Amino acid sequence: MGAVPDIDLTRRRRVGERLIRGALLACGVLSIGVTLGILASLATETIEFFRTVSPIDYLTGTRWAPTFTPSDFGVLPLVSATLLITAIAAAVAFPLGLGAAIYLSEYATSRVRRVIKPTLEVLAGIPTVVFGYFALTFVTPDVLQPLIPGTRIFNALSGGLVVGVMIIPLVASISEDAMRAVPWSLREAAYGMGATRRTVATRVVLPAALSGVAAAFSLALSRAIGETMIVAIAAGLNPNLSPDPRQGMATMTAYIVQVSLGDTPFGSIEYKTIYALGTTLFVMTLALNVVSYRFVKRFRERYE
Amino acid sequence: MTSLAGTVRGPLATGRRIERSPRALVFHALLLVCLLVGLVTLLTLLVDVLRDGVGRLSGEFLTRLDSRLPSRAGIKPALVGTAWLMGLVALISFPVGVGAAVYLEEFAPHNRFTSFIEVNVANLAAVPSIIYGLLGLAVFVRFMSLGRSILAGALTLVLLILPIIIVASREALRAVPDSIRQGALAVGATGWQTVWHQTLPAALPGSLTGMILGLSRAVGETAPLITLGALTYVNFVPTDPLDRFTAMPIQIFNWVSRPQTEFQHTAAAGIILLLGVLLVMNAVAVYLRNRYERRW
Numbered sequence: 001m002g003a004v005p006d007i008d009l010t011r012r013r014r015v016g017e018r019l020i021r022g023a024l025l026a027c028g029v030l031s032i033g034v035t036l037g038i039l040a041s042l043a044t045e046t047i048e049f050f051r052t053v054s055p056i057d058y059l060t061g062t063r064w065a066p067t068f069t070p071s072d073f074g075v076l077p078l079v080s081a082t083l084l085i086t087a088i089a090a091a092v093a094f095p096l097g098l099g100a101a102i103y104l105s106e107y108a109t110s111r112v113r114r115v116i117k118p119t120l121e122v123l124a125g126i127p128t129v130v131f132g133y134f135a136l137t138f139v140t141p142d143v144l145q146p147l148i149p150g151t152r153i154f155n156a157l158s159g160g161l162v163v164g165v166m167i168i169p170l171v172a173s174i175s176e177d178a179m180r181a182v183p184w185s186l187r188e189a190a191y192g193m194g195a196t197r198r199t200v201a202t203r204v205v206l207p208a209a210l211s212g213v214a215a216a217f218s219l220a221l222s223r224a225i226g227e228t229m230i231v232a233i234a235a236g237l238n239p240n241l242s243p244d245p246r247q248g249m250a251t252m253t254a255y256i257v258q259v260s261l262g263d264t265p266f267g268s269i270e271y272k273t274i275y276a277l278g279t280t281l282f283v284m285t286l287a288l289n290v291v292s293y294r295f296v297k298r299f300r301e302r303y304e
Numbered sequence: 305m306t307s308l309a310g311t312v313r314g315p316l317a318t319g320r321r322i323e324r325s326p327r328a329l330v331f332h333a334l335l336l337v338c339l340l341v342g343l344v345t346l347l348t349l350l351v352d353v354l355r356d357g358v359g360r361l362s363g364e365f366l367t368r369l370d371s372r373l374p375s376r377a378g379i380k381p382a383l384v385g386t387a388w389l390m391g392l393v394a395l396i397s398f399p400v401g402v403g404a405a406v407y408l409e410e411f412a413p414h415n416r417f418t419s420f421i422e423v424n425v426a427n428l429a430a431v432p433s434i435i436y437g438l439l440g441l442a443v444f445v446r447f448m449s450l451g452r453s454i455l456a457g458a459l460t461l462v463l464l465i466l467p468i469i470i471v472a473s474r475e476a477l478r479a480v481p482d483s484i485r486q487g488a489l490a491v492g493a494t495g496w497q498t499v500w501h502q503t504l505p506a507a508l509p510g511s512l513t514g515m516i517l518g519l520s521r522a523v524g525e526t527a528p529l530i531t532l533g534a535l536t537y538v539n540f541v542p543t544d545p546l547d548r549f550t551a552m553p554i555q556i557f558n559w560v561s562r563p564q565t566e567f568q569h570t571a572a573a574g575i576i577l578l579l580g581v582l583l584v585m586n587a588v589a590v591y592l593r594n595r596y597e598r599r600w
Contacts, residue, residue, distance in 0.1 A: 030400060032424055041441075099334060133556065133568075227432075228527035275438060
C-alpha cells in the first residue's frame, strides 16, 4: 500500500479565482459608490450654495430669481409648483391605479389579465418627453382649454394630469401584486359567509394588502416629485407662486433643466443652485421613503 | 311552526342576486373605467402622435442635419448620438451588472454587508433620474474631466440602469437549479469555472432580457442628459466618444420647445421613430425570453 499523497483541494491558493472574485465584489460595491457619489456631489455644492445664500432665505423666500439683480433665492414657488403637480397626479393615479388593481386581481379572468397587464406596462415604458409632447399639444389645447376657461398654454393642470396617467401602471402593478399575495383562504372564508365580490375586495383583500398599496403610493409619489420632462414641457419654465393650476409654473426639476440648457460655468451661482435644488428634491423623496417604510412595517400582515 | 325555507331570504347558495344588484354593478363598472382610462389615454397618445408626425417621416428626415426650418430639419445627429450612447451603455453596463449579480448570488456570504448592498440597489431605483444627471455632471464631466461628452452621458445612463440589470440577472441566476452547480463542483470545477461554464450560460437569456429592458429605459431618458449638458442644437454628427452630442429624446424636446408650431410635427416624427426603436428593442427582449428561456 503506497502512502496516500496529502492533497487538500480547499487550501490551494488560486490567484486567478481570487482576482475574479475581487472584480465581482467591486461590481457589487459599485452601487454603494454610486450612492456615496450622489450624496457627496449634492452635499459639496449645496454647502457652497449656502455660503452665499442663507438657508432661511432659501426655505422661506417667496421669489425665485437667481439670475436677476437683486437676486432672490426663495425656493417656495418651485416647491409649491412641484407639490401642486404631484397632488394633481396623485388625485388621478391613486384611485385609478387602485381601481385597476382591484379589477385585475379580483374580477378579471386570467386571460384578460394576461392581455391587459402588459398593455398597461407599455404605458409605463413610454419616454416622458413623449408624454410632455402629448400634454402640450393635445391635452392642453384640445381638452383643457375648451373645458376650463382661463387655461394658459403652459399650465400645471395638464402636466399633473399626464404625470398622473403615467404613474397609473406603477400603482396598479405593485398594488395588484400585493392583493394577489393575500391568501385565498381569506377570500374563501368571506365567500363562505355569503360576502359578495365587492365586499371581499374592499373589506377583506384591500385591508390585508394595505402595506403593499402604501408602498405603491409612495413609489408613485417619488416618481411624480422627480418627474422632469413632462412638467418642463407642459407647465413651463416660469417660477410662479400660485395655487391656480391653470397657470404655468416651474417645478424644481424644470428649473434644473432650464439652467442646464444654457452653458453654465462650473462654480457659478446657477451651477450651485441646481445642486441645492437637487438636494431639496433628494431630501423630499428620501423623507417620503422613510415614512412609507415605517408605515409598511407597521401595517404588514404576515401569512404563512 | 314556520317552515325553514321562509327564514332564508335571498339566494344564499349562489350569491348571484347580490352580485347583480345595482350597487355591485356600478362598482364593477367603476373598476373597469379605472382600467380603461390608462388604456384609452395610451391609444389617444399613439393616434395623436401618428396623425401629427407621419407626414414628416421620410428618408431625408433620417439623413438630414437639424435646421432652423421645420421642413428641412432632420434627426441624423440625434440618431447617431443615441446609437453611440446605447452601444457604450450596453458594453459597460452588461459586464458590470452581471458581475454584481454573480457576486451577490454566487459568492457573497450572507451577512449584513451583502444585505446592505441589496437594500442600496433597491433604493437607487427610487432616486429621481435628474439626480443622476447632477451626479454625472459633478463626477464624470467635472471631476474626471470627460467634458460634456458621449462617454460622460453613457456612464451616467449606466449608473441609472444598473439596478434593473442587477435585479434581472439575479433572478435569472436564482432560477438555475443547484444540482447543476453541485454537478460541476463534484467533478472538480472551481467556483469560477462553475459559474463561467455552467451557471452563467444558463442564466444568460434572463440577463440579456434585463439589459435590453434597461436599455429601453435609457433610450428615452432625457432629463439626466440635459442636466449633464448635452447639447440641444447640434449640427454635426458625433464620431468619437469624447465628442459633444445630442440624443433622440433631447432633439424631440428641442423641437417641442421651439415657438413655430410646424416644429411640433417634426417633433412628432421624431417621437414615432423613438417609439419604433423602443418597439424593436422590446420585441427582441420578448423573442430572447421565449426562444432561450429554459425551465427546469
